[in-house]
Structure formats: structure tokens, C-alpha cells
Amino acid sequence: MDTASLMALSPLDGRYHEKVSSLRAIFSEYGLIRFRVMVEIRWIELLSEFGNLPEIPSLSAHAKQILNDIIDNFSLQDALRVKHIESGINHDVKAVEYFIKEKIGGNEELGAISEFIHFGCTSEDINNLSYGLMLQTARKQCILPALDDLLLLLRRFAHEHAHVPMLSRTHGQPATPTTVGKEIANIIARLQRQVDQLNNVQVLGKINGASGNYNAFVIAYPEADWQCLSKNFVTRLGLDWNAYTTQIEPHDCMAEFFAVMVRINNIILDFNRDTWGYIALNYFRQKSFSNEVGSSTMPHKVNPIDFENSEGNLGIANALYEHMIAKLPVSRWQRDLSDSTVLRNIGVAVGHSLLAYQSTSKGLEKLTPNLDVITADLDRHWEVLAEAVQTVMRRFKLEQPYEKLKSFTRGKRIDKISLQQFIADLPLPENAKKQLLELTPGEYIGYAEELASRI
Structure with missing residues (x-):
């Protein structure tokens, strides 16, 4: 890390610069x-192609090359x-206009249409x-490549562990089993x-x-x-044309974009917290590296x-997105500048989002299910089969059936022997009784493995 990074106010330009x-x-x-330079140049190029503006004739190949070179070779020195x-x-936008006029000043053809x-x-x-182009x-x-990378890791994890049964938890309490892969799916x-x-x-x-x-x-x-010309220009840039605006494009589409980003981030946040909890339960082991320090005082x-x-980066990103969602579509009359500073922080929100995606991906690559703990936990909670028994009784x-199982199991830890004794005493057909007697918590997973395997 260089000294400039050490003096950065934002961690995006300091600690996380490379990421x-x-x-x-x-x-x-x-x-x-x-x-801005690109938009200005593409606009004058389109005007020259229009043909109905006699003062702006079609540009020669050489003139077009000069304009394209300004875009393609735009440097920090140019900025x-x-x-x-x-x-x-x-004035920041007028400065771009003057800059382009400087750059084409030596060419007679372009100089003639510089105004x-x-x-x-x-x-x-x-x-x-x-x-919009940003x-x-x-x-x-x-954004999409980072999310695709995360999804690829999640799919791999779900498929590899689709068959691994685990106790699920509702309200934090032992509940109907699932599989590790299905939780990820x-x-x-x-x-x-x-x-x-x-x-x-x-x-x-x-x-x-x-x-x-268009006055x-x-x-x-x-x-x-x-x-027609406006629509042509906007769509050629790769954007969708908005026919009805004031002086500003009203930013509703940005609010829509950021609202989806908030939902994406909340889903990943939900995954982070659940995974944190499973690590705390020792359901997941994390790979350790000999050179890393986990705690400054507790070596283990x-x-x-x-x-x-x-989780922290997602919170920062969403706070910014939520402000932009509320602020950007609102302007006083035709135009005010209250959106200007806000727009300049889009990259900050996206930056914290990308950091979060990278961190979750990194964490996921370190995880492996702790099969001994997961299996032992299932074997300690035979009461989760109460659902199966009462449903077959129905x-x-x-x-x-529900009331009998409630009386037998609610608030209690039931072992294999006591549950099987309860089942043996039920007036069920022999084949149904045999099915329940052979059932274990690890086998009571419904379609979980199939669902995880095909995601």
C-alpha cells in the first residue's frame, strides 16, 4: 500500500483499493x-450523418478517425x-465542450463545425x-460478473452437498430436516x-x-x-429512450436499478448471517491458514x-442505495442540483457491493460441512419426526394425531427408543408402522436432495 492510499478518506481508495x-x-x-466526452463526440457525429442539416456536412473518414481517437485515447492528462x-x-460540462474544440482545432474540416x-x-x-452509460x-x-462468480460457487456447494442431511431450525429451534445443499439452493x-x-x-x-x-x-x-433523432441517438448509445422529461431525466430507472441491488444485497446478507450461525454451531468448518491470525489474544x-x-459492506451499500432511491426521482420543478453530489456516489455504493460479493465468495470457498457434528445433532433430535408420525396418523x-404427538414431544428431547415405542403402540397398518419405525431424522428430507441437485 502506498502513502497516498494510507491517507485516503474512503477505504475504497485506501485499504480496498485493489479490490x-x-x-x-x-x-x-x-x-x-x-x-461526457464520448457523448458530446457521438452527438456531433450523429448530426453529421443526419443529412438534413446543411451546415453540418458528412464527415470524412479522416475526421471521424480524429474524433474516435479522442475517445479511444482519452487519458488522465486529458481529464x-x-x-x-x-x-x-x-462549469464542468462546458469545460468538456471547450476541451473537444481544442482537440480538433488543428483540423479545418472539424474546426468548421466546432460550434x-x-x-x-x-x-x-x-x-x-x-x-446511464456508467x-x-x-x-x-x-456487477453481473461478480454475482455470476458467487452463484457459480453457491451452485457447486449446493450440488456437492445436496445429499448431506442436516437439522433445520425454525425460530432457532430444531425442526424438520433438510440438506446442506438445499439450504444453499x-x-x-x-x-x-x-x-x-x-x-x-x-x-x-x-x-x-x-x-x-426540444425548443x-x-x-x-x-x-x-x-x-426521431433523439431516440436514434440514445438507443445507439445502448440506452433506452425516455420521451417525456423535464430538463433532467427523472432518474426513476436508477431508483429501479438500485432497488434491485438492495434486494440482491439483502439476500446475500441473509446468507451471510445464516452461514455465520451455522459456523457458530460448528456445522461448517473453515479452512485455516498457518500464517493467519484469528485473534490477537486467543490463538485457537x-x-x-x-x-x-x-455484511458490513452490504449495510453501507444499501444505506447509500436507499438514499438514492428516495432522493434521485425528486427534483424541484424543472431542475435543481441536489442530485449532483448524490449521483457522484453511485460508484461508492457499487464499490461496497462488490467488496461484499468478493468477501462472501472468499468465505464460501473456505467452508466444508462438519459431518460429525451435523450427524450427531440429527441423532439427538428424534422429536423432529413427530411431524412425520402425526401426518401418517392423519x-x-x-x-x-397432532394433540397426541404434542403431548408426547413438545418441549422434550425424544430419543430413538422412546419414539419407536410410541410408534409401535399405534393402531396403524403394519406397512405404515414399519415405514415409520425404519425412518431416521437423516432420512426424513423429502425432495431436498433432488431440489438441491437440480438448481
Whole structure:
């Protein structure tokens, strides 16, 4: 870790710098400027392709290459130049326009149309598209791959341990058995559903001027179909077009995106806490490494730190997401700047989410079921078969099956001998009685193994 990282205010730029490096080019100030440059350049390219704007002729291959090179070769030095321009004019988006004009100043063809950079646009036309591209890029390159990696580990764990019976717990008390794999399969099914929803959230964009009505566009070129052109541009960027906005794209789609992220994070949080509990019960062992220290004073400890780290990061991420969900769709009249600082923290929320996913994955790779403890716990709780016995009694119409089992088992620990004696005294058909007498807690798992195996 270098001294700059040691002085970082945010752990994302300090302690966890390397773990979230994939987000830096997307959500940093550099990333925002780069996306703004891209949007501005793609806009003037589209105007030149339109054909109905005589002052903006089609660009030559050489001119197009110059513009593409500005995007493809955009550097930290370029971003610093934009910031330098901004420091003189106190406007971040206008600084991008001036930067592009500087970059094309030596080319006569592009210089002739330089005043059509940012043509008709308000700053929010550029900003909303830039933030939309940020989300699209992060979803594709960072968020979904990290979740896919976690799901892959969960599936592997579920399949490997689909057959391992374990005592389940409802209200923290011994309950109808399940399998280790089925417990994991439940999480997989929940998580995959939300990942699919995240993949399908529309990220909207707009380019329609200062109040959403194309006023400046129409007054300059009333014969052009600016709505069609706007839709064409937004969709070419890979976003979904929003036809109705004020000066800003209202951010409802961001609220939808972050709401799915909150649900994803809550599912992983639920898994972390359950796994922590199973480790505490010694149902799961954690791999230990000779060079690691579990406690500064208790040498024997192997703490579930990965699941705890994940839980903490998920809490921070969700607090930010929940604020953004509430704040971003609300604006005073056509526009205010109260969303600006909030938007700049999207990468912080995503960063803490990614840290959490990595931590849960790391913890999962260390886990192995402690078969001796799991089996012994099952064998100590034959009372969980009370459900099976009373249900079979119902089938054969014995009187008060639930009440009899309740009287026999409630609040008691029942062993194999006493349960089998109870079953032997029941007036059941011999085949049904034989089935119950041969049943063990480890065999009373229903479709659990099948469900886990096919997830």
C-alpha cells in the first residue's frame, strides 16, 4: 500500500483499493469526464450523418478517425486538462465542450463545425447519458460478473452437498430436516431471480434540451424530426429512450436499478448471517491458514471474518442505495442540483457491493460441512419426526394425531427408543408402522436432495 492510499478518506481508495480497481475507470471523476466526452463526440457525429442539416456536412473518414481517437485515447492528462478548463470557467460540462474544440482545432474540416459541439444541448443532456452509460458499463463489466462468480460457487456447494442431511431450525429451534445443499439452493433461487431482474432493468436516457421540449433544436431547424433523432441517438448509445422529461431525466430507472441491488444485497446478507450461525454451531468448518491470525489474544480462533466483512459492506451499500432511491426521482420543478453530489456516489455504493460479493465468495470457498457434528445433532433430535408420525396418523384417520404427538414431544428431547415405542403402540397398518419405525431424522428430507441437485 502506498502513502497516498494510507491517507485516503474512503477505504475504497485506501485499504480496498485493489479490490475495486475495475470500477475506477467507470465511476471516478476521470470516468465521468470520459463518458461526457464520448457523448458530446457521438452527438456531433450523429448530426453529421443526419443529412438534413446543411451546415453540418458528412464527415470524412479522416475526421471521424480524429474524433474516435479522442475517445479511444482519452487519458488522465486529458481529464486533467478538462479540470483545468473547468477551474477557469466554473462549469464542468462546458469545460468538456471547450476541451473537444481544442482537440480538433488543428483540423479545418472539424474546426468548421466546432460550434455544433453541444448543439442544442443542456448540460443534463450530456450528464444523464453519461451516468446511464456508467451504469450500463458497470452492470455488464463488474456487477453481473461478480454475482455470476458467487452463484457459480453457491451452485457447486449446493450440488456437492445436496445429499448431506442436516437439522433445520425454525425460530432457532430444531425442526424438520433438510440438506446442506438445499439450504444453499434456496439462496441460489432467490439470488438468480433478482440477478435476472437486474439484467432487465431499463437504463433510460434523453437528449431534448433545457426543459424537455426540444425548443432550441426546433427553432434552429424546424424541418428536422428531432424526436426521431433523439431516440436514434440514445438507443445507439445502448440506452433506452425516455420521451417525456423535464430538463433532467427523472432518474426513476436508477431508483429501479438500485432497488434491485438492495434486494440482491439483502439476500446475500441473509446468507451471510445464516452461514455465520451455522459456523457458530460448528456445522461448517473453515479452512485455516498457518500464517493467519484469528485473534490477537486467543490463538485457537478461526473467525468467520469474510461473512462479517461482507455484511458490513452490504449495510453501507444499501444505506447509500436507499438514499438514492428516495432522493434521485425528486427534483424541484424543472431542475435543481441536489442530485449532483448524490449521483457522484453511485460508484461508492457499487464499490461496497462488490467488496461484499468478493468477501462472501472468499468465505464460501473456505467452508466444508462438519459431518460429525451435523450427524450427531440429527441423532439427538428424534422429536423432529413427530411431524412425520402425526401426518401418517392423519392419513389413516387415527384420533387426535397432532394433540397426541404434542403431548408426547413438545418441549422434550425424544430419543430413538422412546419414539419407536410410541410408534409401535399405534393402531396403524403394519406397512405404515414399519415405514415409520425404519425412518431416521437423516432420512426424513423429502425432495431436498433432488431440489438441491437440480438448481
